[in-house]
Amino acid sequence: MNVQSADNQALKAVIERVRGVYGRWRRDTSVAEMRADWERLFQPREPITPHYFDAKGVPVAWIAAPGADDTRTLIYFHGGGFRVGSVASHAELMLHLSRTAGCRVLGVNYRCTPEYGYPAPVEDGLAVYRFLIEEGIDPARIALAGDSAGANLALNLLLRLRDQSEPLPAGALLMSAWTDLAATGESYESRADADPIHQRPMIQSMAAGYLGAGIAADDAAASPLYASLNGLPPMLLQVGEAETVLDDSRRFVELARDAGNAVELAVYPRMIHVFQQFMHELPEARAALDEAGAFLRRCW
Template sequence: MSEHVDAVIARVRSVYGRWRRDTTVAQMRADWDALFNATGDASFEPVQAGGVPSAWIAAPGVRSDQAIVYFHGGGFQVGSLHSHRELMARLSAAAGVRVLGVAYRLAPEHRHPAPLQDALAVLQWLRGQGFAAKDIALAGDSAGGGLALGTMLALYGRGDALPAAAFLMSAWTDLAATGESYETRAAADPIHQRPMIQAMARNFLGPDADPRDPLASPLYASDAQLAALPPLLLQVGDRETVLSDSEAFARRVRAAGGQAESQAWPGMIHVFQQFPGELPEAREALLAGGRFLASHLGRAPSGEPST
């Protein structure tokens, strides 16, 4: 396992290591996308979802009457439908339904709450296409995991029906970066340290936003808001400095009376699920996430009989 993870770390560092103060955002985004290869036989159908560029990703034979809405990670600054295409395709296969990937607006051009506005527009569009809330699930990684949670909190605040469930990978729930894992995992995390996380948060929030705003940092939601959330599965690598973002959030949800399971995967790094070709743990985790969502969408995962 260590050799495979080390190879992934080397790939990621080869990208971060090229970035300097004068590296443009456009170059960073292109470099990040180049890390990932879209493979497999899942279809990719671009669509404007409520004015937001998106795409339907469907593994062969999956159903189209339910949907997983996916928000990619990348610190709200990089990441795209391309960088997460394979992850979304594997999630579609595991859950047995289509995935709607969302290319929400990114910072620094578009700061908070632009991504949240895009997410809400996509869900409104999806409801307009005839999808009931019970037939929609959310998923996301890192910043996209936090965005999925913020979106559900916003829906609750508006009195709208919430999706059936959410699957979150290395979710960024605390833009104030207060978690104890920034200290306890500092030596183990090969990529993300507190100063980097704080810089990304400032870039996304701008000078006037509050890093403890629950719509940006769901960890700071009220007990009533947390209790209203649907069942959640949070996966995180045990080597991550943002480990506390998942574990503390899950504890708060449970304490408020909601359902949230947090799984810390031994030896794994930030969003290890994005490397299914190299890491068997990534494949296993995505399969578990797909099964979780399928169970809460009221149907068996792909390849399993309905009960």
């Protein structure tokens, strides 16, 4: 793929914006303040009016670009370590996916820690998916997407649906996927200096807060990397080359291919965690969103 590359100053500015948020957080920073900071970090640069409603008890919102095909539905699960993030913080990313994929996007405000832990987010994802099926939407016209913890949630939802013999969606887009909550990948060491934010202790702490004492980080029910991966729909994984979670994607793709799945991996040089959210600053983000849209169109 021929991708125009961001200059060093643009990438540095993005990294400093993210570090500026994380750098303000201390042990006594409230979750409410963290969530507000996250929404300010990703405040849309254009007007977006999500249509909020309730789907089987789960808060959700439709976001659709003008001209989007409302027979194509993308369910989107936001990232944020199962602690921060929301439809609001990811609204612009969802809008751009709506444009490139030509679909409507249903953003999910699933339950997060510390109020709720595993398996509440997966149960919310399952409820939303079943809501769409009960509304008469063909699973072949539904796809899943998510970033980071949201990608973990999307994969766990796929595995639940498969194991319960429920109809599977047409495909899944997974950005900076968190597939290994135990953080065992070699990239946690090799990319430690390159990644501006996510280090192994932080990843393990977020996992512990989400899982509690009831389930191990390497349990297949929580970490898709350790699950049986046969019988899944087409998947595209996008990840930045500078991420400590790089191996979460590389190892998952290798195992998923060995299990007979159609799965693609796109590693973007120099890019950081969920770089797609910086579509205004980074050409790579715009290229990744175009690639994601083309993949989803093929799925439908």
